[in-house]
Amino acid sequence: MPRRTIADWDGVATAATYGVITARALDELGVPRQTVYHRASIGGPWKRLLPGVIMLSSGTPTREQRLDAALQYAGTGAMITGIAACRLHGMTQFPGTEEVHMLIPEARKRASKEFVEIERTTRLPRPASQGGFRVAPLVRALLDAARRLPTLDQVRALLAEAVQRGMVTAEALAKEAKAGSRRGVARCRVVLEELGANVHSAAEGWAYRLARKAGLPRMQWNVRLLGPDGKLLGVPDGWIDEVGLAWQIDSLNFHLRPAGYENTVRRHTLMTAAGVVVVHTLPKHIRSNPAAVLDELRRSYQVARQRPRPRVTAVPHTTERR
Structure with missing residues (x-):
């Protein structure tokens, strides 16, 4: 997309669905880089959320703005997983966190920054859409979250809720645990054994x-x-x-x-x-x-x-x- 010579502020408003946009998109819409720099500097009316990602307001970003910023930072083909995705799928039994765990293609070079944890993977699933955001399927999101939870009881609460509510099956979780990362899988296996025995809490x-x-x-x-x-x-x-x-x-x-x-x-x-x-x-x-x-x-x-x-x-x- 060629850079415009006159700032297209209507285009900026349209592109920034949640009030978040990349610096590159602003440049392509004709917003001078010096304007972006000054407005996103400390005390300015805009705020830099992530490298190359700007919130067109100051103050504390909403959860939706953080999710949108994470997706824009991670790039094409990326998707939200882990606890943030579980929340979007309607789960409730998980510890509070503002971290956004992202899956990106293995070949892409992107580092974890601020509130975004980047995971490069060769097992990039087909994304789902929840709440207007691109997210990993629930089975994948659950295991990605469970592997990183620090206690067995937190893993129990998360996985048991999904199975009890009929959102996933214990068999599907066991299959994903076997196919996925080895990180944190021991606690998951303990809970999956319990779920297989119909243990609920x-x-x-x-x-x-x-x-x-x-x-x-x-x-x-x-x-x-x-x-x-x-x-x-x-x-x-x-x-x-x-x-x-x-x-x-x-x-x-x-x-x-x-x-x-x-x-x-x-x-x-x-x-x-x-x-x-x-x-x-x-x-x-x-x-x-x-x-x-x-x-x-x-x-x-x-x-x-x-x-x-x-x-x-x-x-x-x-x-x-x-």
Whole structure:
């Protein structure tokens, strides 16, 4: 595009959808470089957000302006991934950050700057459009974000939300984890194993790991428990089918869509009335006193063995409709 001799300010307004434009585009629209320099200098009416990227106002950029600036800085074919992309896809369970993680073609030379993290990749996916921005598909964005999260519980919260809401499958996440970068993949594999067992939350993840040390029969997770009449009794967090033992992790803080205290009490009443032994545990006790929790589970299992198994049916998640 040839440089114009007279500044096309209408063209500038049209090109800067979010009030952000590259210095090169300003030059092509006839805005003198000296004008750009002075307006974007400290105290001026414009602001330099990234090398070669100008916000046509001063002050703090909005989230949309930061995203647009990141895309313009990264160049043709680039796309947003990681937490910023997960937010655009509608996710909510992630730590707050203003960083914008970008994927660019392997051959392009571009360095991470300011709030933009650049990742060159040979596995550039087909982009999606979310909120008017070019973003990586959710499966890729989730794994790109999860690999960089510092704690296992943050990875659990992020991936579990997407699976619980039916936005992705655990199988698709596992496939992407296998194909992608090795960075941070160990924590992802831990969570993917839990998701494969139908574990839904951080607290259930702790319980899942602890139950494997109990020396008890295999525990199933989040099965639908039906009474003799086929009516739903509840969906216990953990379930030992051999003896009809249910394990409830009692915390509203660790479930994405809690049924509420009233529903919890009602389900407990239905299960105990059907003869199910129900063990209730607070998440904090799993972390602070795991030995006591294991002891309670084992004692409750022995109690459950002493009476006939109740006439209830557990429907595993693998046979449920989705």
